[in-house]
Amino acid sequence: GAGVSQSPSNKVTEKGKDVELRCDPISGHTALYWYRQSLGQGLEFLIYFQGNSAPDKSGLPSDRFSAERTGGSVSTLTIQRTQQEDSAVYLCASSPVGSAVEQFFGPGTRLTVL
């Protein structure tokens, strides 16, 4: 079956522009996560959605970052007024409900801010 997909695979933008990154989770997975992978910082949690509950935004690095999940499926991560330090690979993952279940990761979006 289809895995987690993300688009675009690569995004180059100029400092100060807004960007939107999209994630399509595996059908039926109620939990959706966004992580950021950058050199020297490893993998950092950004935001997490579980069903219809309010999202856990505790990992967002600044108020320039926001995310939505529409209809319990597709999610969009928006970065406003991008900065060079936002350059990273943004990973989306989804999982079914349960404890210690496997998270299935997408291929990521590589964001470069010039």
Place this chain on the structure above:
Amino acid sequence: GNSVTQMEGPVTLSEEAFLTINCTYTATGYPSLFWYVQYPGEGLQLLLKATKADDKGSNKGFEATYRKETTSFHLEKGSVQVSDSAVYFCALSVNSGNTPLVFGKGTRLSVIA
């Protein structure tokens, strides 16, 4: 807070060598522990996991044992292959239900023939 510390790489081994990648954790709760792997050009995927003390996770010849007394989850393989070249991430999750993972910084392994 919750954190994971794993040995820094890169690690370079000859084929058939023994592999150990150390991982220790700090957690406020009773965590579940994971190893994820990222092969070149591919996405992260689960390698193995353990959910309680003394559990051993195993897959593809890799093993890791949940050691509560030493707060460790070291990854081992008795005989590595070139195809094992990848970046390995130790991770934990706390609390019941779906929760985000806390990752170590990753260890790059290169296996040469």
